[in-house]
Amino acid sequence: MLLVSRSWYQVLDQYIGVHAVLGRGVSEGDSSDEDDEDVENMVLNSQNILKNLGISTCEFINFVNQSDSAPKLKRPDLLRRVTFKKFASSATFESILDERVTNLQLLKIDHSALRHLEFSDITMSLSHCEALEVIKSGGYRRHWEETWNYWNIFSNTAFLFTKKFPGLKCLKFNFPTDRYIEEDLARAILNLLFNHSDSLTSVQIALEEEYNGYMKSKGNFKLPDKSQYTNFTTYQLNHKLQKLDLELFLGYPLSPESRSLWETWFMTFRALKTLRMMESYAQKYFQSVIVHNAGSLESLDMGWSYCPRISEPDEQGNLISNVVDCLIFENCLNLTRLNLRTRRRYSEDHLGLFNAASIPKTLVQISIVNIILDNESCRLFCLDFPNLKTLKLKNVAAQDGFGVQLPVVTEMMERKQLQKFQVQLGFGANRILPPNVLNLTNNIFYSHYLRGYLHRNGDYGKVPEEGPDSEDENN
Numbered sequence: 001m002l003l004v005s006r007s008w009y010q011v012l013d014q015y016i017g018v019h020a021v022l023g024r025g026v027s028e029g030d031s032s033d034e035d036d037e038d039v040e041n042m043v044l045n046s047q048n049i050l051k052n053l054g055i056s057t058c059e060f061i062n063f064v065n066q067s068d069s070a071p072k073l074k075r076p077d078l079l080r081r082v083t084f085k086k087f088a089s090s091a092t093f094e095s096i097l098d099e100r101v102t103n104l105q106l107l108k109i110d111h112s113a114l115r116h117l118e119f120s121d122i123t124m125s126l127s128h129c130e131a132l133e134v135i136k137s138g139g140y141r142r143h144w145e146e147t148w149n150y151w152n153i154f155s156n157t158a159f160l161f162t163k164k165f166p167g168l169k170c171l172k173f174n175f176p177t178d179r180y181i182e183e184d185l186a187r188a189i190l191n192l193l194f195n196h197s198d199s200l201t202s203v204q205i206a207l208e209e210e211y212n213g214y215m216k217s218k219g220n221f222k223l224p225d226k227s228q229y230t231n232f233t234t235y236q237l238n239h240k241l242q243k244l245d246l247e248l249f250l251g252y253p254l255s256p257e258s259r260s261l262w263e264t265w266f267m268t269f270r271a272l273k274t275l276r277m278m279e280s281y282a283q284k285y286f287q288s289v290i291v292h293n294a295g296s297l298e299s300l301d302m303g304w305s306y307c308p309r310i311s312e313p314d315e316q317g318n319l320i321s322n323v324v325d326c327l328i329f330e331n332c333l334n335l336t337r338l339n340l341r342t343r344r345r346y347s348e349d350h351l352g353l354f355n356a357a358s359i360p361k362t363l364v365q366i367s368i369v370n371i372i373l374d375n376e377s378c379r380l381f382c383l384d385f386p387n388l389k390t391l392k393l394k395n396v397a398a399q400d401g402f403g404v405q406l407p408v409v410t411e412m413m414e415r416k417q418l419q420k421f422q423v424q425l426g427f428g429a430n431r432i433l434p435p436n437v438l439n440l441t442n443n444i445f446y447s448h449y450l451r452g453y454l455h456r457n458g459d460y461g462k463v464p465e466e467g468p469d470s471e472d473e474n475n
Contacts, residue, residue, distance in 0.1 A: 341369035424449030
């Protein structure tokens with residue numbers, strides 16, 4: 001029996017590995033009702049697990065190491081994914097992630113762990129790490145606890161981003177920000193991005209203004225010396241990055257220094273396939289990204305806090321255009337998905353989009369939300385894209401002359417080209433379908449919007465609960 005058990009352990013170690021969760025599992029904070037003996041037993045058990053089992057996935061949650069020696073892995077070459085959450089010591093971090101870890105797929109560090117890890121003193125010796133996630137569990141929009149040391153979290157993040165991660169392909173990062181740290185945070189993020197431009201293929205960054213006032217007082221913290229940062233003025237074109245997902249929802253314009261740093265990075269892309277940009281102010285900052293990646297872009301998702309309008313003042317008071325001019329898409333000949341939206345409409349009488357005819361006819365999916373469209377643009381979206389399968393036009397009409405006209409709706413439904421469509425608040429001044437169109441709708445008319453799904457029998461009907469793109473219904 002013992003020999004069989006040993007053989008199975010060898011198989012597990014070599015081909016599968018073990019998922020281990022180590023720590024005290026406290027719900028919040030660093031305190032625990034466990035006494036010193038309980039903590040010592042937890043540490044001893046954890047040491048035995050790490051030394052005797054081949055670990056492929058390991059989560060350190062409120063892990064307290066009080067032994068003289070830091071924990072060591074039996075098979076560091078098996079480690080694929082590691083997470084640090086809540087309390088985590090720098091000694092444990094350095095001991096687990098040393099040069100023997102050669103196949104790491106994901107390093108995930110929760111903001112709660114950044115309260116304690118001191119990256120200014122940590123020596124990184126990872127020979128390989130494919131993905132790095134520095135995030136707030138549950139999403140960055142969740143309120144942070146008032147007792148947290150935000151400045152220490154920010155300081156540790158800045159020092160972490162000066163480290164080298166050979167082979168880094170994917171970055172996921174979310175963080176609250178305000179005017180106090182905006183420039184320093186941008187410099188830290190972009191230092192990591194520029195230093196790994198030869199390997200990164202996917203970047204997801206979400207920054208949103210911190211509204212609770214927890215960062216109003218800086219307190220005592222340190223940041224990397226500028227000599228530790230790369231030179232942002234000299235850069236090479238980036239042909240590696242294929243997916244960019246960027247959210248900048250701030251209640252104020254970026255400072256000139258921050259904007260210059262971001263724009264310098266934007267200028268480097270040349271091979272993006274998927275681009276998603278959500279931000280508060282004028283989309284002019286991102287137009288160059290589209291132009292420089294026109295030949296490779298396949299999916300484009302752009303959003304703003306407010307509806308595009310004819311003009312708005314920038315931080316210097318100069319009027320700038322904030323209307324979507326579709327001429328910037330005319331060379332995107334591989335584009336199959338286009339999503340343009342705002343959080344809410346700003347204007348009732350100004351078009352938010354021009355030159356729709358310039359959009360390539362390669363699109364398979366179109367979604368326009370909270371942007372006013374004229375009749376002709378709506379006709380183009382409904383009828384002039386031969387490959388189109390999914391269409392969503394929501395809140396695109398404010399008065400007569402805007403939105404989808406009845407003959408267009410009739411022809412669109414008779415063609416039966418679309419697999420799925422939704423037109424909501426998009427029928428002129430009244431924003432609803434007139435009664436004489438109900439005979440065409442086959443029970444898919446819902447008072448103020450028309451939504452249909454093409455079933456196997458060739459007729460439009462209600463969208464199945466688990467039909468394609470069902471997750472888009474609540475957008």
